[in-house]
Amino acid sequence: MSGTTLADWLRALDDAALVALLRARPDLATPPPADTTVLATRVGSRASVARACEDLDTLALTVLEALLVLDADLRPVPLAALRELFDVDIRPPVALLRARALLWGDDDGLSTPPATRDAVAAFPCGLGRSVPALAGVDLTGLGEDERRVLEALAAGPPVGQTREAAHVVSLDSATTPIQKLLARGLLVRRDTLTVELPREVGLVVRGDRPLGEVVTAEPPLPTSALDPVSVDSTGGGAALELCRHVEGLLRLWSDEPPPVLRSGGVGVRELRRAAKELEVDERRAALLVELVVAAGLVADSEGLEPEWVPTTQADTWLVAPPEHRWAALAQAWLELPRLPGLVGGRDDRDRLLNPLAPELNRPGAPRDRRRVLEALAALPPGTAVPDVERLAAVLAWRAPRRGGRLRDELVRWTVAEGTAVGVLALGAVTGAGRTLLTEGPGPAAKRLGDALPAPVDHVLVQADLTVVAPGRLEPDLAEEIALVADVESAGGATVYRVGEHSVRRAFDAGRTAADLHELFRARSRTPVPQSLTYLIDDTARKHGRLRGGAAGSFLRCDDPVLIAEVLAHPAGQRLELRRIAPTVLVSPLPLAEVLDGLRGAGFAPSAEGPDGQVLDLRAAGRRIAGRGRRRPAPPPAPSEEQLGELVRLVRAGDRAARTTGGARVSVPGNLGAGPSATLALLQRAAKEGRNVLVDFVDGHGTAARRVITPQLVGGGVLEGVDVSYGEVRRFPLHRITSAALVEE
Template sequence: MSGTTLADWLRAQDDSALVALLRARPDLATPPPADLTVLATRIGSRASVSRACEDLDTLALSVLEALLVLDADVRPVALEELDRLFDVDVRPTVRLLRDRALVWGDDSGLSTPPATRDAVNPFPCGLGRSVPSLADADLGALGEDERRVLAALAAGPPVGQTKDAAHVVSLANATTPIQKLLARGLLVRRDALTVELPREIGLKMRGERPLGEIKATEPPLTTVQREPSTVDNTGGGEALELCRHVEGLLTLWSDEPPAVLRSGGVGVRELRRVAKELDVDERRAALLVELVVNAGLVADSEGGEPEWVPTTQADSWLTAAPEHRWAAVAQAWLDLPRLPGLIGQRDDRDRLLNPLAPELNRPGAPRDRRRVLDALAALPPGTAVSDVTELAAVLAWRAPRRGGRLRDELVRWTVDEGTSVGVLALGALTAQGRTLLSEGAGPAAKRLGDALPAPVDHVLVQADLTVVAPGRLEPELAEEIALVADVESAGGATVYRVHEGSVRRAFDAGRTAAELHELFRAKSKTPVPQSLTYLIDDTARKHGRLRGGAAGSFLRCDDPVLVAEVVAHPAAERLELRRIAPTVLVSPYPLAEVVDGLRAAGFAPAAEGPDGRVLDLRAAGRRIPGKGRRRVVVPSLPSDEQLGELVRLVRAGDRAAATTGGARVAVPGHLGAGPSATLDLLQRAAREGRGVLVDFVDSHGTAARRVIKPQVVGGGVLEGVDVSYGEVRRFPLHRITSAALVEDDTE
């Protein structure tokens, strides 16, 4: 049975089929192939076949391996031979493989590139190499122990390691099953420690299932239908919680930036500090650390003692609306070229993998993450996956060659991280997550903003000194409440707690007792309890009695007894406080340092300005210039028109090769200075109205190719009609690198 070559088969395809091929296998078009022979060579390369197989499902790979079992990489194979190996109709799958040029030829002679065996599996379907002489081998005389060995190797892989292969023995002298099978010729010795089961024996041992167990259909996926609004609201709550935690991390690192480890990343101690301060587990803390860096909100300060410091972009992020805050962080997660799920595990050298460590870099992570999310996006809104293990099994069936050894773990990590980010909720994709995938961060922010309830302008003050925010607070109110109270629990309703320390913090920031009373009176929908009023008044009486100013710095107090108490305290010596009057102390240290030292000693000083008003001495936090967010550069896919033009140029190159016997005329650098073969060729084409396939370099230095019908050749210029666009173009002759005549059929 004879078959056609791949190049000839490509020539027989119409342009739409070639366009579909280049779209399915984009690596074939870069750089543009000169002709169909070059395209065929590229199709059959091991690297290209391997890339094409990454998108094949389990059944398609099984069919491709079955063709290799039938030696379709050596000789054409009839479709009937392939059909006999399967219990399902493989014709649609063969069409899929043919569309990707992994198989070519008609049903009477299917072929696959020789490189497929190495690219797919050197032992297709778990079967060894062929030994044709064993096709009629009789296995009836084998002992039970020999059959067990053959059955184990027939199940795959067909190779095994054994010391029994070290010496050649006769059947009479054989003592082990391996030696007996080697003596019978039913096993093949590959080296002193390796034996292989020939394909013919493996097929006999498998009996009615020559290819083993074939997973012809996708595994079932158990789903639960939830109310889409419930999913979206839950995801919205997670989005707000994410923004709160990111804000807390930025505040923490503004005051105390952590050092960059010598090996890169953040240390375990710092990770635990973040988890404790934000009241989250270490896994979520690690994810937050990765996100703020990838979003450009934090960066390595570099220099002699580098630290992880918030950037100026963090200030813009902090002033943005919650939905825009979320969209920026969610997009950073979607594009994150790293695997946060590896944090806490150990590498090959048994070293702990820390957040931001370079070992977490995985350029393919965004693609794998989107693959999981796209599978969920294909489900109707509100449809939740009950078991992540089932989702992993489905994705493994759809693309078993993607993801590597972490393939199933990637699915679980993506679902867990997506839920933490608010892209997923209750096992389903949220509306804002769906928009993020399809349209980007801007529309996703708007979608989340529409889904979130309107900000509330009031709180509920309880008798136990808790303040309940029954929803998302207006920004100004949220800032005031956060100043005078600490978050106790977050969620749909945030609970704050007011205590002496939080009230003192508000006083330190310049608020007065009257302003705090008015805040709670005006914004609380419940009566303000007396306990809160007393707390504010009692704290106000103690706050600011001791007042400091910048002299180096000074302290003044109307109560000489309190001044004497301060001077007698050990902190006074450390701060070098000196009494200059019965009610005045001075220190050479800055006011902020003196005030902080006295507060740590148990006093409650307040800082005052020249007008006597209380100053807010809280540090604004360190900032470094922003370095921009790490962006994933996704190459734009060519349009069908662009691919169609490429196909026409490839066909033109094919015709030129046929016309000139595969030769091209190169243009010398001094073209135009005198007669040349190329100039003659261009002038001949102009006289005869022939088309010319021209390779040239444009004004940007980019190599390109066009089919031109020359009209004028001379004066250092080629002028002619561009066949693809039907317009006249001019080419400086010194930019033309080669030219070849083509047949008249240039459509």
């Protein structure tokens, strides 16, 4: 079979091999090829070859480049010549290249698609272009300086820039190593600034290592064994921390939404403000910003002055259990078609890259992210990879053409982000992370919920007015504690601090002193210190002595002296207060503005409703409708049955091309003589009981192809048996675009 064409070689493959080819190179199947000739054209196209090479490991890619060194893209070469270039068994990579149609022919004549040289490497294996006249060149007699130049170029790349390339000199007048080598013909002048080392000279310089430095085996990956329970508990803590930070970001942007930059994204000042408020570094803040938008919790308001505003989905997320909150964020990160790791860097124009900027878009990011995670998930549970650089080296060997210039950075970013999200912990994949990769966010949430410790129903109140939550609090208790105390430190045990302003916040929300005393008495496992009791009572005595209502607004107080003090204060003038009774003041300003102004002046007013009860005037935060920014799920991979049917149709197309009188009848635009010719061909097939390869457009506008045995042709309908499924089908004639007889 030496010298056989690619199309002939593909035709000779069995159906199972073609199905495997289409599974390995899915771009070949879209749209379905008409016959093997069309399939062969796609197999040899530059874009398809380049995509196929992305999944090759270093050894297979080196074998492919070695074939180019032997000019297998120009003429068939024997397998024996290829083996001479390697000192390892190359049968597995050769079989892989054949299975992906990057190599065809028998062992006496191997060929690669002509587009391979352009798609793989301009200088395969670091060797220059061939100059056949230099085959077997003798390099004895060269000076040491000339040899150093040749050895440098032979190591690759084989081209160099030099001004000496512009001058043509004889060997007698040459003074520099470059000039001497050019004069000897051992270097080739490509242009006035470029010289190239011919392939034949490079092979001689390399000697017994014709391909240079070749890494033929995957580098070792050091690992360490950890307790899977420890990995899961650490990941669970990271998941809770992630949810807490996202909740804080939503609260911050509810009150003060950041503007959308003219170029898109969030500005540096807003990113720093978020990092400061959340007490995280800017890199983590950037990841949080990307996640809330990707998860649909925040969106661009798209107004005249657009802002990044939480959506109504944020409210649903906020009331969900922690494990479901995490699953939504983790899935958004896994599918994120962007690279948050680029934030803080510079683009090609030296402009700063901000969070949510369009320059961070990378459609291939989910695929590359999943590849890193799946490599770690392939290890036994609890197996950690402590050295990220070694992991990057292993993945680089497995797919050196994946990821482009950011290939190794993608590994580092994925590990760092995965750890922050809680998919990774201590260098290993968590149980919830494994479930997320294989089963999706629902089962992953359940797995995380099982790994998290049960919520605790108590706190520990300390004498220094701190409240320690010894674990994840029950939702109701967490809400009450967050209302009366501020988080001081978070982690496995969260520490809150109670202060006058936090107690006042609880009173502003409608809690009474009796409510707070009962909260700490019932929920604290330690005695409630007197200092906390005094703080609550002292704050309660001052709180609410002033009462505000909507007049615009009013203030009332049983103490006329306090009313006079407020009226005489400069804040009273700014708030346009006036006395309408000894114990009542009114203002045309909104009640919330009046109360904020008085609090800023050192007073402690509270709001009351028509029934005299305390009102909670805290802003609920802005919300907008969700924008549906989630990335659509990729189409599912075709099944074995679908690929098998496609192969059968390709075979039918080949038979149609070989059938006497089976030339395809096309119907361009359903005009002209096409319909009558198609009708005649179908009627002939029905009369003779022959099969027909029919191209048609279904009711959804999708092009399709079937092999049909016509039974009835008339009334604008073709009725016949679908050969692949044995079913009787009906096709409107106006939807048939072409037909051809098939010799079975």
